Amino acid sequence: MSAVGIRELVNLGRVVARGELLRYGRSGQGFTARFEDRLARLIGVRHVLTVNSGSNALIAAMAAAGIGPGDEVLVPAYTWVATALAPLAVGAVPVLVNIDESLTIDPRDIERHITPFTRAIVPVHMQNVVCDMDAIMAIARRHRLLVIEDACQAVGVQYKGRRVGGIGDLGAFSFNQHKNITAGEGGAVLTNNDRYFERARMFHDPGAFIRGHEPTSEPLFSGLNCRVSELTGAVLDAQLGRLEPMLRTLQARYPGVAALFAGQPHCRPSPHHSPEHAVALSVLFDDPEEARRFARTRGVGRLIDTGRHVFSNWEAVLCKRSFHERMNPHRWAHRDISYDIDAYRATLDILARTCRVSLGAQYPSPVMLLHKQTLRAALAQPGPERHD
Numbered sequence: 369m370s371a372v373g374i375r376e377l378v379n380l381g382r383v384v385a386r387g388e389l390l391r392y393g394r395s396g397q398g399f400t401a402r403f404e405d406r407l408a409r410l411i412g413v414r415h416v417l418t419v420n421s422g423s424n425a426l427i428a429a430m431a432a433a434g435i436g437p438g439d440e441v442l443v444p445a446y447t448w449v450a451t452a453l454a455p456l457a458v459g460a461v462p463v464l465v466n467i468d469e470s471l472t473i474d475p476r477d478i479e480r481h482i483t484p485f486t487r488a489i490v491p492v493h494m495q496n497v498v499c500d501m502d503a504i505m506a507i508a509r510r511h512r513l514l515v516i517e518d519a520c521q522a523v524g525v526q527y528k529g530r531r532v533g534g535i536g537d538l539g540a541f542s543f544n545q546h547k548n549i550t551a552g553e554g555g556a557v558l559t560n561n562d563r564y565f566e567r568a569r570m571f572h573d574p575g576a577f578i579r580g581h582e583p584t585s586e587p588l589f590s591g592l593n594c595r596v597s598e599l600t601g602a603v604l605d606a607q608l609g610r611l612e613p614m615l616r617t618l619q620a621r622y623p624g625v626a627a628l629f630a631g632q633p634h635c636r637p638s639p640h641h642s643p644e645h646a647v648a649l650s651v652l653f654d655d656p657e658e659a660r661r662f663a664r665t666r667g668v669g670r671l672i673d674t675g676r677h678v679f680s681n682w683e684a685v686l687c688k689r690s691f692h693e694r695m696n697p698h699r700w701a702h703r704d705i706s707y708d709i710d711a712y713r714a715t716l717d718i719l720a721r722t723c724r725v726s727l728g729a730q731y732p733s734p735v736m737l738l739h740k741q742t743l744r745a746a747l748a749q750p751g752p753e754r755h756d
């Protein structure tokens with residue numbers, strides 16, 4: 369998470385002084401448009417549309433791509449629940465897919481869940497860890513599926529030199545309080561596809577037709593209001609300047625912290641799909657009890673204990689409950705979708721044995737040394753009694 373400070377305050381002051389808090393104001397180009405241009409250049413993508421949350425970015429991306437009733441969307445069983453809710457918001461149903469030891473969607477399990485009704489894969493770059501995008505894009509091409517990257521937790525992160533969120537057909541970012549850059553709330557849709565961009569823009573702004581955008585051949589349809597104000601744009605524009613320095617710090621610290629776990633008898637760093645760009649570290653233990661014990665260390669957390677990110681806690685999804693029964697997408701699905709916990713034991717097993725280890729984005733160097741000492745000491749403690 370980036371710091372928030374004087375730069376954000378200065379930008380906000382400018383917006384307040386102008387008195388124009390709408391992003392589509394009289395004066396034309398404001399902070400939000402400037403942020404979108406800069407973010408598009410950084411990610412290497414043609415279009416960026418800022419919206420008011422990562423959840424709505426996913427929903428707008430799905431609406432833009434024409435996903436709807438009868439469609440099945442593949443989402444990992446380890447992610448923030450919003451990933452699984454997004455297909456439901458457009459009338460489609462989520463189909464859960466196991467993760468592998470990399471903590472991201474398992475390409476082999478994707479293949480097992482493809483049916484004639486599958487429309488899209490949503491790889492989630494969890495906690496700044498990137499998915500196996502080469503494998504996922506190859507599967508998508510083979511089966512003619514859309515790829516909508518949920519990069520809400522990985523803004524700016526690289527996969528083999530490309531930035532995530534700009535690799536699939538569409539991407540989604542979140543700028544809520546806990547993400548790499550933040551405006552408290554916020555999100556963005558990313559795409560290289562002009563038509564998807566025009567549709568996302570239409571979906572996110574009921575007034576899109578009076579904004580003076582370039583003429584489009586896309587017929588007007590009804591959407592929602594997911595616009596951001598210039599206050600959000602002003603904060604994000606300032607935040608963007610903090611992103612690269614933070615990611616560089618994380619990238620520089622990764623090898624040193626990962627090395628503490630290499631060669632350990634009962635644990636190892638989780639496999640990573642783009643190790644030279646790694647900016648987040650997880651450690652995989654052989655035994656869930658050892659992971660639980662290690663998680664008592666400061667700056668460490670066991671993944672299965674982050675309840676809300678684990679599919680078994682997504683009650684509304686698992687119970688197939690909608691705000692109105694006649695609007696329940698499961699009524700329109702071509703088959704009964706099963707969310708049987710037993711089919712996802714592999715995910716639960718990995719989460720129970722994996723700990724996330726902080727790389728101390730905000731730690732000054734002396735605190736970082738202490739952090740490493742603490743980790744080393746925790747690893748040196750004798751493990752639980754083994755009775756095997």
Ligand SMILES: *Cc1c(COP(=O)(O)O)cnc(C)c1O
Pocket residue numbers: 420421422423424447448450451492494518520521542543544553554555
């Ligand atoms: C944060 C997050 C979202 C949703 O973002 P909001 O801005 O909170 O709506 C979606 N997917 C993942 C993986 C997230 O971490």
